[in-house]
Amino acid sequence: MLPWVRANPSLCIGNAGVGLETTRQLALHGARVYIASRSEARVNEAISKMRQFKSTVDVRFLKLDLQDLQSVKAAATEFMQKESRLDILINNAGVRRWSRSYGAHY
Numbered sequence: 816m817l818p819w820v821r822a823n824p825s826l827c828i829g830n831a832g833v834g835l836e837t838t839r840q841l842a843l844h845g846a847r848v849y850i851a852s853r854s855e856a857r858v859n860e861a862i863s864k865m866r867q868f869k870s871t872v873d874v875r876f877l878k879l880d881l882q883d884l885q886s887v888k889a890a891a892t893e894f895m896q897k898e899s900r901l902d903i904l905i906n907n908a909g910v911r912r913w914s915r916s917y918g919a920h921y
């Protein structure tokens with residue numbers, strides 16, 4: 816259905832909500848998708864649920880905390896070691912907050 820996504824690596828940020836649903840749709844259409852997330856356990860749980868629909872989905876965990884620039888650099892380095900290209904970046908993680916809070920690098 817979406818031939819251009821096949822075999823082209825994608826990176827989705829978020830193991831829940833919009834990010835997870837985007838990952839699911841890309842994976843079900845044949846893309847190799849990395850879920851960049853703070854929690855490997857939550858990503859593994861999400862992958863297990865996807866595999867109940869289609870056992871062959873190619874979804875992988877990439878450790879990333881967007882509030883920590885060292886984590887961002889480490890995630891980029893790890894991704895580049897594993898893949899030669901990034902075709903689709905879904906950069907949608909985040910929270911809806913009314914009060915301000917800042918991570919280590921902000």
Ligand SMILES: NC(=O)c1ccc[n+]([C@@H]2O[C@H](COP(=O)([O-])OP(=O)(O)OC[C@H]3O[C@@H](n4cnc5c(N)ncnc54)[C@H](OP(=O)(O)O)[C@@H]3O)[C@@H](O)[C@H]2O)c1
Pocket residue numbers: 828829830831832833834851852853854857879880881882907908909910911
């Ligand atoms: N859903 C909507 O209808 C809607 C509409 C308009 C705009 N938005 C915006 O779209 C974004 C996503 O919405 P959503 O409904 O999908 O939210 P969600 O279900 O709460 O999911 C947020 C995702 O962001 C991840 N995340 C949060 N902080 C992170 C960080 N520092 N590093 C890495 N990952 C982090 C969370 O992972 P953890 O498990 O690690 O927390 C979670 O997977 C939000 O900014 C929201 O304001 C949503």
